[in-house]
Every structure is written in structure tokens, then in C-alpha cells.
Amino acid sequence: MLRVATTVALFAASAFAQDLPVVYRGATVWPGDRAPITDAVLVIQNGRVQTVGGASTTIPDGARIVECNGLVITPGLIDAAWDGSVAEADGNEQSTEITPALRVLDSLDPQNPALARARNSGVTAVHLMPGTRSVMGGLSVVLQTWASDPAAMVLRDEASLRLVLGAEPSMGNRAIRGGNVDSIYYRRPTSRMGVIWSARRAFFDAKEQIAETQGGTKTTRTTQEQRDLSVLTRVLQGSLPLVTTARSEQDLRTALRLADEFGYTPVIDEAQDAYLVLDELQKARVWVMVGAPSASAVGGSAGQDGAEPRFATLKHLQDRGIPFVITTGSNTNATELVREAMFAHRFGLGRQQALAAVTSQPAKLLGLAERKGRLEAGMDADFVVWSTDPFDPASTPTTVVINGNDTTSKQ
Amino acid sequence: MNSTRRTVATTALSAFLFAALAAAPARAQDLIAVKGGRVHTMHGPVLENATVLIENGRITKIGPVADIEVPWEAKVLDATGKVVLPTWVLAHSQGGARGANERMENVAFVKISDALDPASPFFEDCLRSGIGTVHSIPGNMTLLGGSGIVVRPFGRTVEDMAVSTQSGLKLSLQPQGGGRLLQIRKLRRALEDAREYLADFDRRKAEFEQEQKSGAIDKDKKWTEEWDRTKKPVLDLLQKKTRGWLYVPGSAEVPEAMRLQTELDLVLVLGPQVHRAVDLLKAAKHPVVLDETLEFFETDPETRKETKIRVAKLLADAGIPFALSLGQSGPTSYPWWQLAACVRQGIDASTAYAALTTVPAELLGLQDQLATLEVGKLGNLQIVTGDPMQATTWVETVVLEGQLVYERSKDQRLKYLLDTSSTGAAASGSK
DSSP states (O other), X not given: OHHHHHHXXXXXXXXXXXXSOEEEESOEEOOSSSOOBSSOEEEXXXXXXXXXXXXXXXXXXXXXXXXXXXXXXXEOEEEEEEOGGGSSOOOOOOSOSBOTTOBGGGGOOTTOHHHHHHHHTTEEXXXXXXXXXXXXXXXXXXXXXXXXXXXXXXXXXXXXXXXXXXXXXXXXXXXXXSSOOOSTTBOSOOSHHHHHXXXXXXXXXXXXXHHHHHHTOOOOOOHHHHHHHXXXXXXXXXXXXXXXXXXXXXXXXXXXXXXXXXXXXXXXXXXXXXXXXXXXXXXXXXXXXXXXXXXXXXXXXXXXXXXXXOTTHHHHHHHHTOOEEEEOTTOTTXXXXXXXXXXXXHTTOOHHHHHHTTTXXXXXXXXXXXXXXXXXXXXXXXXXXXXXXXXXXXXXXXXXXXXXXXXXXXO | OOHHHHHTTTTXXXXXOOOBOOXXXXXXXXXEEEEEEEEOOSSSSOEEEEEEEEETTEEEEEEEGGGOXXXXXXXXXXXXXXXXXXXXXXXXXXXXXXXXXXXXXBOTTOBGGGTBOTTOHHHHHHHHTTEEEEEEOOOSSOSEEEEOEEEOSOOSSHHHHEEESOOOEEEEOSOSSSOHHHHHHHHHHHHHHHHHHHHHHHHHHHHHHHHHHHTSSOTTOOOOXXXXXXXXXXXXXXXXXXXXXXXXXXXXXXXXXXXXXXXXOEEEEEEEEOGGGHHHHTTOSSOEEOOSOOEEEXXXXXXXXEEEEEHHHHHHHTTOOEEOOOOSSSGGGSHHXXXXXXXXXXXXXXXXXXXXXXXXXXXXXXXXXXXXXXXXSBOOEEEESSOTTSTTOOEEEEEETTEEEEEGGGOHHHHHHHOOSSTTGGGGGOO
16 A cells, blocks of 8 residues: 555656756765766756766756865765654554564654754665664664655665664563563563573464465464564565664674574674674675764773674675675764764775765665665766765765755755 | 972963972973974964974974974984874863762862872873863762862873862852752852851951950960861852852853852853853853763754754854863764864864863963963874874874873774774685
8 A cells, every 4th residue: 555655656756856957067976886976967857867977978958057066976875774763753662572563664753853854964765673672673664864745755665674682672671570560661571581582482483374374274363463473474584684683792693593593684783793703794694784883982882782892893894795884773872874984984994885885885785776875877866965075074965965856945 | 209390380370379280291201303294383373394392391492394403312203294283182071080970069178189090091092082181170960069180191190190280169050959040049058158157267367366466365376277178169269269160051051150250260161052142151251161062953842843053153153262072982072073073063173273272271271381382381292194173084192291102003902993903814815
């Protein structure tokens, strides 16, 4: 139902977009996956990129020209783990620890100021997952940070399921020891072991369901159980990515162990200790998301949930050829996404790789590579004009364009 | 303690009765020449390809490489292709203190120097960030919170680190378990009590002298009553012998802070949300100290539209000089990030630099000693790899009072965090 609505809305949006070509001329363009083009010509029309090239690129007749001398253009940034709760939404369902069928989309407020905040910082698409307080909190959604119509913001519904390992889903929980169950905190799990058992049990149930379906037997289940299991079944059958949030080394190993045990390929999220399990990550051929590189510190521990982040983690991933993205993630100290990429660059990651980790790489990870994350002919016209080098901490976005629309003045 | 350390600086320190300890350090390199760098003196134009000569802990020469003869015995630090700056000065910090707030409110008699841990990673991080002077003072969760100390982030004991031991007294308008007005009332009450005590003391002393004159008391008898030690720092504050550092949590407290400033010698240490009181702050007597949060969002309750509030820019536009603070962790803990944030807001670079050099030095009364690279000042400088406001720039070397105290090439902890060789050893074989 929603998919149909989305398609129609997207179609409508592109129909409204300007028909005359617009040319952004004179900027340095970082296409997102290759070397920059200086004194570039970027032509957009009907919400898409027509051409990107050097100064000699033909400028179409009747085009409106935007002079961008001294400015820098990058693809719109994509945050593959964006915490939309900054404003008010709470992404944690606490009634029980395993709620795979819940959809973040159902609680999405398109007027959430956090979306405008992300957009104004150069982020044009976000992957919004449930919070980190449930073991399996539900299904995520990929959004554009602006569209002519709220329904058109949805780029991919049910993009992934989130599994959170470590102590966080058990924090604050209390075991039931007689008496009245009068608090939501009376729930499992209460330990790291309990968190992982909850996940494992859910997968056992799903496997059982698959076996039953194949064997023709049927167990009576409630609608909710059926829905939950059908989501898990999709994970086990490889049609739904399982984002596994695992920060410390032990949780990273557990994430890979669970994946091995149940036969799926996870996406590892918030992998602060990734530098300790490089061989394993490489072997498992997984994508790795690294949250808020800026939050690492030399003195004291900046790690969450027992992790000890090191500056060189991203460089290690790069050297090993492990695909990775940089996100803002669940770290409350995270700064704007472009600054996170800047910190990665400070800590040794090449400029192009650091930029790719917030543009073309997350587009690939989220299944948007055909439309987003790079600037080349045929791609969606999602890009940011920066006042100066975006890796200069004093830079600011002067214009943010989504599907050919200048969103700068839009709320 | 080396005797030279006690003597040299006292005269130069300004009028705020700081018991100065600063001077040439105990084990200073006799002669250091920083040669060939681009020198930001923070005083006049940037000098290209210049030499800074430091002798016995103080700058003795500064100028073009060609004009300055480097004595053969000098230790030469090559700064070719690099940038040389004074070390940063922090006007207000709780870093490196174990327990920066006494839980009782009226504790003017405590001293932060008793809580400083010289081995704290904070001080190590200071050197790594090019910070050479830290004003450590009790936190904001207090009423009359105790005295501060100015230290350099190097040394094994607080005595080693001390630059100036009486930097002033902490006061706070941050409500402590009551409302805003209650906090103001408590502070007023505490100051009034001290004033009464002072008047009473003076009255008793005058009576004693009167009685002695009239013969009722033996002529040889001396006035022996001493000041109440728990009250002495507040009495000094009332008599303007010491400076107060008043925390002003938000715009609403600014009017009261301005009133207090008419009675006492106060530096205003601002919380993040003071943007609505910028006009009032124009009348502030001293430069203000900004919160580490330099920008934040404010949501209109009606429209839910968010506005980015750029506090530093608002103050700069109003012509109010300010010093910057650093956060405890994350990006705001880096001086380069805070400086760049100012420039991003549209403040010119020299104002930003001043907020971590000359302005805090003036607030600490150490403007004759610190904050610029000039002949006669302490040999405090940092050599950085490039533009001081870029993320890719690193602090290479820190010299404090002529002593080489930090070299990046020997920073084991930084090496460990940036290392791509150990766990990544097999990386060379990958694709």
C-alpha cells in the first residue's frame, strides 16, 4: 500500500521539479567515489544530474547559471545510522525485548526538527533505526531529509532489522522475584548473556517456523507471533539485512558467531573495537558501520559499552578492504556527519575514502547506489554546496539540493 | 623548589595580588632556538621564516632567521614549514581535578589545588593540544565554591605546576536544589554575613584601641584576634583584594550578575544560553568567559521551527571580548575545533585566537607573562604542523618556560591510538 503511494508521490515530485536545466559552475566537485573535478560544470534537470565535467563541458541553452567560484560541491551526505530521537521521538519499545515487526516509519514525524537539522548540515538521506534499548527493536526506514510530500520522503521502507548486542538492552531491567509486576523494567534480559539468548531464541523460533512450513505442519500462533516470525524468516532467508549493533570486541565476536550459527550476513553497527577483529570481519565479508569517530579520546575511555575506540580503526578497515561507512550513530556526543568524516580524515583516512564513507558507500549499503551517493549523469540531483573545503572545520553548507530542489529556505 | 622560581615574576604580575610563583622553571634548557617557522606572535603581524630565542625560560629575541644569530650551545628546534604560536591559555577549567565541587554550598575556604591530580590524563591532553596555562577553579555546582589556581600542565606536583596560586574565588548563580531566586538570596545572604562580620571585627578592634587609649586596657596588651579563616576569602572578595569568578547559568541571571559586578571585582563565567542578555553584557567590566557550547538550537514552541544560536558571534558583534572554554571530551575539548567554530560563525581569526591567548591572560592578570610571543615574556610556545585551525594539523612540540615538555614523536599514547602497524600488521597483504 505504502509502496504504491511512495512511487506515485516521487513521480509527482519530479513532475514539479524545474524543467529548465540549472548549471552550477566554477566549483570544485567531489563526485563521491573518485578524484575531484576543479572548475567544474554540474548540470541538473528534472531532479537529476545531466552531466558533471570540467570547464569545457557544454552548457545547455536556456540554462539558469549558478556561479560557484571558490565553493565545493559534494554529493548529499547519507547517514546510515542516524539517531532521529534528538528531537522528541522515542525509538525504544519497552514492553518486550523482541519486537521485530515494529516499524520505525509508523512513529515518524515528518515535521521532526531533527530532519531539518540534518538537512541543513548537508545530510540528504538517513537510515533511521529503532533505538538501542531493545534486543530486536524493529524495522528501519531510509528517508530523504526533504521531499515535496511527506510520503515521498520514504526511500526504502523496512530497510533492515536491528539487533542490539551488549549490555545496553538489559540496562535498568530487573528480574521478576515474586510480588507485583508493576514496572516495565520487570522484563528480561538482565544481562549480556540474556540479551544474546533472547536473540538466539527468536531465531530458533523462526527456524522452527521455516521447518514447519516446509514440512507442512502448522502450529497455532497469534498474529503478532506470525508477524514477528515472518520478519525473522526474511533475515534467515537473506532477503532482509540484519544490522547488528556491537561495540566491544566480545560483542563483535558474538555478532559474527550468531550470524555464523544461523547463516545470515549481518551489517555490523557501531563497531568501535573493530580493529581487534579485523581478520574475522574480513573473513565474514560484512559491512561495518563506525559511529562518531570524533568521540574517541586519548585520555580516558570514550568507548560505549566496554569498547576502547582507537583513532586508527577506519584506516585499518580501509587497508583490509573491509567495506565501511561513517555514521553519527547512537553516540550523544556525535557532531554533524561531515565533521565525523573530517575526524576520520584527521585520524589517517584519505580524503576520498572519508568522503565516500558518508556518500557513495552508505548509498551502496542501503541499496541506493543506482540513485544516490555519487554525482554523475543520471543520478538524483542530491548535493551540497559548501562555503569551502567540507573538511575544513569552519566550512558550512550554503545550499542543500535534494532531487533538484534547493531546500535551503524550506522548513 | 628552586629559588629563582619564586623571585623573578612577582613584580610583573598585575594588581590582583596574585602570589606569583611563575618564572624560569627548575630544569629549563638554558637556550632554545625555534627556527624557520611561520610565527603567529598574537601581537602584530605574522612573521615568516622567523626565529624565537628563549633564554633561561624567557623570550630574548624574535625576528627573521637572517637577523638572529643562534648561539652554538642553543638547542635548535627546526620549525621550517611549520607554524609557531604561543601556547593556549584556559580561563576557566575543572580539568584534572578529582571532585571539583564540594557538596556543601558555602565553602569559600576550600582550594582546588588540593584536588588537582598532576597525573591526570587531562594535563597530558593539554600538552597534546598545545595548552600551556590552565586556570583551575572549583565547579559551578556551588554557591561560594573555593579558590582557584593557575597551573601549567607539566610537573609531578601541584607546586611544580603552579603559575599563580591565588587566582580568585568561585561564586555561582546555578540553583542548588532550590530556585533561581533562592540561589540569589543565598548568595546575597552569604555576602551580607561576611560584611557584618567584617564590620563587627573592625568595631571590636576600634573599641579595643579606644579602651587602650583610655587606659582601661593595659598598654602592652596586643590585639590578638585573627580573621576567621573560613571567612577570609570572602572578606578579600568584599574588599576587592581578590577576584571573583561568577558562574551565570543563563540570560535570566545576567541582571543580578551585573548588579553584583558593581559591588565586587567579578569575572562573569557564562552558561550556554545567555543569548538573550547580550545587550546587558555590553556593560560587563571585564571580558567574559564563554561556555564550551558555542552554538545550539532553540525551538520555537509555536512553530517548532529551530534556530541555531551562535553565542560567540552574538558577543563578538556586540563588541564584548570573550575567552573560550573547552569541553571535557569530544570535539569541544580540542582548541582548534573551538577556534574554527568561532570562524565558522563569522568571527575573524584574530578575535578567535585572542579568546585562547590574550583575553584569558588578561583575566588572570598574567598578560605581562603569557599569551603573546614577545621579548621578555615567558618562553611558552607550540610548534604545529600547519594551519592551527585545520583538523589535519597536529601539535608537534610544546615548550613551557623554556623547557621542552612535549614532542609528538615521543607521544606513546597517541602513537598507540593512531597505530596502523600492530593489529593491522597483515594489512600490507590485503587488496
